Amino acid sequence: MEGFVALYIFMLAAFTGYEVISKVPVILHTPLMSGSNFVHGIVLVGAMVALGHADTTTEMVIGFFAVLLAAGNAVGGYVVTERMLEMFKSSKGDKS
Amino acid sequence: MEGFVALYIFMLAAFTGYEVISKVPVILHTPLMSGSNFVHGIVLVGAMVALGHADTTTEMVIGFFAVLLAAGNAVGGYVVTERMLEMFKSSKGDKS
Amino acid sequence: MSWFIQAAYFTAAVLFIFGLKQMSSPVTARRGIIWAGAGMVLATLVTFVHPQVHANYLLMILAIGIGGGLAWWSGKRVAMTDMPQMIALYNGMGGGAAAAIAAVELVKGEEMEFVVLALAVLGALIGTVAFSGSAIAFGKLQGLIRKAFRYSGQQKVNLVLFSVTVLLGLIMVISGQANPVILTIFFILALVIGVLMTLPIGGADMPVVISLYNALTGLAVGFEGFVLQNPAMMIAGIVVGSAGTLLTQLMAKAMNRPISNVLFSNFGESGGEGQGEVQGALKPIEASDAGVMMAFADKVIIVPGYGMAVAQAQHKIWELTQLLQDRGVTVKFAIHPVAGRMPGHMNVLLAEAGVPYDIIYDLDEINSEFPTADVALVIGANDVVNPDARNNPDSPIYGMPILNVDQAKNVIVIKRGKGAGFSGIENPLFYADNTRMLYGDGQEMASALISAIKEL
């Protein structure tokens, strides 16, 4: 991927991220932080790739930790976010 | 640029476009239509490239019209939008 | 491409996005168009030193001069009311340009990747349709084409034409090259489709259709951007394509018609209404629009009537008033002697809501002020603002003094529907050129106005 294309993607993604959040009530700050924390759990994919093509033991060890940590990020992030959002379950939420 | 990167850019740009507009008062519909009409006047850049590397007469004629039309789009779009937005000039607009 | 040109295009793309974002709020809209304009200038200038541009500079400048000059001239002198058709015109030019770019690239016959070729052809089709369609839209709005052109089986013919065109496009894409004959037929058919699609459409639906073509042009530009590997075009085009699609939906919604309805079955059916407008029809308005109108006014006069009492809208109206006052708008209440159903009906309600006495005026005090009011907001009043009482000696209410609401620059009337007032007669005020109807229950509409103003 050439550099400028990366820059475009960067710019657009950053803009998207900003717009998506721009109007969020304070009560959602923590759940949203948790939710975005979960989203960067996608690093798991990278960690799997890193481990998946690791050749030396060093690489394998680092790769193993990468996957371990990344899996923790993804799973933990999900569980915690889900629990926090429980409180918006009330059927009334669907009204407006 | 490979196809999927294009798709990503397409997706992000589309999302951006959608988010940017999502909360717009009715009174701005027409000016905004006009403004976005102006923005796609950027086709001028493409038209210039097309004309700039046109070789045969056919190409040159088509290219000429491309630039002519594109310039009309860009300039006309700007002037008209600018005029329409005049009405929001009032110093009061800056208050809130 | 050099680093420098890339950076310039990138900057232009960013400016476009931020410009559009700012244009979506009345407060920053003017700044928005200037940002976008700066982006445009930057991108254009830089293109002169684009590596692929190596010839025809003179032609280029000539074309820019002619096209830009004419557009400038026409854009400056067109009347405010004729804006929609000008937008259509300029938009069509953009579509045409996109199509022409595709044509140049296709005519060139250079080897292209499958995807790129497909995008080029798609862009050509969309751009051409937007071009001819917009031209027709312009013609109709400008009054050059008057007859609504309709015949049975219209939909079917369009479908056949469209299929053939797509087929031709497919042939070109699959064969990997653009046969000149096929290409020519392809373009001609695309032009015809645009024309046939637009001809049957009536005036009232035109803005929606123009917005649709605008989105299509955006898409076409975006696609050609991919073809030319020009990211500024790509991004600006797609952003406009997406924004334009949303805008089209919003506009259709504001007209209370599903977009599909506007697009297909009922295309043009409300043409009659479009005509009617000229002779004085009921012209509805959205609360958000009415809200902005009042928010940017200097002076607003509120005329309550029996409908405000029925809706018990007095508290909301007072809240609205305070909001406007906070923005520096002068707000006055005009109370007609027989507004409501008992002497002092309005006073009781306004006092209940806490409206201070010093902004409440009676007929004699306020009638001379209407011509200087930017907006007169009539909420649930009818007979007491009926100009027939002044103008029409045959009217049963002739001779009753009325509030001269019709003399305000703009009149917004809140009522639920076509209900008559106490006297049961028609009210020409509602059909006046400067009147817009805000249909709905008084309390709900007042709330909607409040929200609209708060959002600014």
Add this chain to the structure above:
Amino acid sequence: MSWFIQAAYFTAAVLFIFGLKQMSSPVTARRGIIWAGAGMVLATLVTFVHPQVHANYLLMILAIGIGGGLAWWSGKRVAMTDMPQMIALYNGMGGGAAAAIAAVELVKGEEMEFVVLALAVLGALIGTVAFSGSAIAFGKLQGLIRKAFRYSGQQKVNLVLFSVTVLLGLIMVISGQANPVILTIFFILALVIGVLMTLPIGGADMPVVISLYNALTGLAVGFEGFVLQNPAMMIAGIVVGSAGTLLTQLMAKAMNRPISNVLFSNFGESGGEGQGEVQGALKPIEASDAGVMMAFADKVIIVPGYGMAVAQAQHKIWELTQLLQDRGVTVKFAIHPVAGRMPGHMNVLLAEAGVPYDIIYDLDEINSEFPTADVALVIGANDVVNPDARNNPDSPIYGMPILNVDQAKNVIVIKRGKGAGFSGIENPLFYADNTRMLYGDGQEMASALISAIKEL
């Protein structure tokens, strides 16, 4: 990469964006996390057949099992109040993973483009700092690290360390390869920076700092996504980086401190306040937060006092009530016999605003209902809700019957500041665990609550 994997990543990226978007409104938030979760599962599964993945499957599954299992277990059993530190922990793991990926790639020593190498190193730095920093944050919030670690010249030492680390990174980037020794020092220094940056920070600022590290992790992930040419990582990472940055700003703003303040000079200085909270401090709340709290309640009791009269907030309070009622919330007004400054003061005002008599209750009727109320909204009342009158025989108001507001599940108190009531005494209600203070003029705050609820 095969078409199939690409499409899956693309879908995951789209799901993430929409998931985040939905998470930013209370109404759709739960759906959002599910969408994002689906994206994650998809992306993970597909990665098993990723072309670059060709070995260590067992290790991979083991690591996922252990990491995921532990996280699942801990995430499920942690108390609600301990959530922030868990977020810090999981976030740190993500940062560590990003750094580890960079390490693998750098250790591999394959030829990389300049930009890619630079991104890899940058991601490594950021990820490592987020890793160790988050770990410290976790430790402090969990109570594992108790002492606030501070010494003079802290800032300078950090700056020097940081410069050295960046220098090492530059050396690697410019030399085009990662010398193992330099790489090791680089990572160690990065770890130390994270630790030193975080140690001096007090409890109150922690959420902001965690949010910052969250944004940083996002960035690091995005950068490593570029390195691995993995668009899902790229987009998810950058989106989170950008969203996280905005969120950090918003959180700092909600705490009424400029972000720079939180980040540098005052880092940690409000640690004391963090401690104070535990013993019962005045805990402010944002109107938007309070609004959501009431909107999702089943029963709200509104307790007006003299402050509502001073602020003339009765109309707004009634509007708020109606909004809540429209959402299905049961709203009752509790009027204390001596609220205000004259007998019936509150009645006069509520009647003026149009509050119907049947939702107005006096002390005897309502006092038993507070324990079943989700929210008690106290607006400008003070003495009449002072639990000292019940509990503290030394209080000058001991023996006066009071409204048992403190028994409600949540109490929101609107007042302008620390002003005492008529009797001039302190009110322990304001310091209670379940009380949040909404500071501001009664009318303005009521408006703010209205806006907050309307936005849902």
Add this chain to the structure above:
Amino acid sequence: MPLKVAVPKESAAGERRVAMEPGVAKKLVAMGLEVAIEQGAGESAGFQDSDFGEVSIVTADSLHDADITLRVQVPTAEEIDALKEGSTLIGTLTPFKNPDLIARLAERGVTSFAMELIPRISRAQAMDVLSSQAAVAGYKAAIMGADLAPRFFPMLTTAAGTIRPSKVVVIGAGVAGLQAIATAKRLGAMVEGYDVRSATKEQVESLGARFIDLSIKAEGEGGYARELSAEEKQQQQQELAGYIAKADVLITTAAVPGRPSPKIIPVSTVEQMKSGAILIDLAAEGGGNCELTQPGETIVHGGVTIHAPLNVPSQVPLHASEMYAKNLLNFLSPMIEEAHFKPDWDDEIVAGALLTKDGQIIHEQVKQAIAGA
């Protein structure tokens, strides 16, 4: 010589109003008329002679040469005799109650107009004394109710217990009834309104009060009420009794044009009412809406006070006079052309109000009534 307009002091017992107010006097003078007001005519309404500015304040005798005499109530026989022949008299002349006085006016050759007979068309709203005086009466009725009741109207939560708001029921939601509803509502009472005309439901609710929806509907001609049949009356009374029994204050205003007031509240209903309750019968002028009503008197029946005041507008004399005088002005001014009295006799308003002219009784119904009497 300019047209002379005279405003005498009202001679009727208990009448505190006056047919003029300073603003109107000023306008008449501006129209080129000469205005003469009897000494102290406005005093009982709260106007001092000096308030009238440039107008001449004269003794009663100096009014006899006036071309136009403005009054609130019908003059006595002596006063009629003192009127100049060919002069004009405008007032609420109640011709059906005083046929002899009208006959005398005709004899004296006086042109006379009865304000209350002006047709109630849109254009004539500004001259409608029935409306303006009914508005005053409605307001006053609510105030009287609050004054006579042994209780508070509004709800009051105090250290000495919570006072429940009073319940006020208003029967007949015409001009006066609506005004009474609005005023009682303002004071914080819980108000219910009832009327036989179904259009009043929305009107009552538009004031924030509750409408009592009975099964009886009785729309008559032109939106006015018609008289009820015997069964309808019976049913109405029964259904209403339940509501009335809960009332702390009951205000009745029901009237049917040209008929005695309907008796809506029988003795049995009064006996179901709470002790301490108050009934204000604004319909007393037409006999009252309650069987026990004694027009002009206040009686107590089983703890219920029945107050049946006559001429209520006169109890708010200043504003009632002001409105009445403006009604007169609006009626008079179209008939004045360059300081001359030139009525358009064909105009439906002029024709509707005209009683006597050129020695004849002109008004058809009045003529019949007098012939019948």
Add this chain to the structure above:
Amino acid sequence: MPLKVAVPKESAAGERRVAMEPGVAKKLVAMGLEVAIEQGAGESAGFQDSDFGEVSIVTADSLHDADITLRVQVPTAEEIDALKEGSTLIGTLTPFKNPDLIARLAERGVTSFAMELIPRISRAQAMDVLSSQAAVAGYKAAIMGADLAPRFFPMLTTAAGTIRPSKVVVIGAGVAGLQAIATAKRLGAMVEGYDVRSATKEQVESLGARFIDLSIKAEGEGGYARELSAEEKQQQQQELAGYIAKADVLITTAAVPGRPSPKIIPVSTVEQMKSGAILIDLAAEGGGNCELTQPGETIVHGGVTIHAPLNVPSQVPLHASEMYAKNLLNFLSPMIEEAHFKPDWDDEIVAGALLTKDGQIIHEQVKQAIAGA
């Protein structure tokens, strides 16, 4: 034998209140007391004997053996003589006005409490008869103002012209004054309030009325007003006159605890007032705030009506009695322990209200006043 609580019919002229109401009677019975009410005691307040439920309704003679007698006003000498020795009497006994009656109570060996002397501390708010009766008086003052005025209170735009709202000025923004402000405001008048205590500014404004800000401030002890010096009085009168001249209705409630009412409105100010204006002097009990005030009378001076009613709460007897009875209940119940009368004599509330006990006059100030008299 249970404690017997007696409630006689009030004997004072014009007193319509009664020291009991059905709800309170029920509560006393629930506390194990025997309650006896004199026949027809509640009638003038709007209570029928039957309303009191399980309570015994008896003749006056059967009340003499009561242990506790509850009254609104102080009993006559004969009534005192009929009280059982060692029994308890509670009421607004106005000891400073009737020192001889208090002395007689002491002689008779009656334990007596004056409700109005209860210290005005937070805990005692529920027993504060001054507040509860002042609230009634303030409300009633505004209603009387509206009833007496020859004008509408609210603004009214009608076909017969626009009625401008009345201007009501309230002087003294204590409990009564604030209630008058609120009530006049409700009726739609433009209200202005004035008081010497600066804390009242915010309070007046919290009712949506305007505060008249003079240069005089006079905070006394405990937030009550102090008496003004001669110059201050002078200045106050001058500055106020301008505001009062514009008033349509003026309500005065100014009082200084333990002193005669301040004379705030001199004759000159009254003479500047509009003709038709009304002055309601709620301070009449203490001599009135106006120099022309004749307590208990209504006079007219130069077109201004000066109404100075006494015992205003008695004009809203039902609710005033209800509040008064609740005040009594709140005072009495802490003194009753398992149906026995066991006051905590050291409690500041009990001590503050206690006048006589064991044949002695206990209350210091009262003792001095009697000694001085």
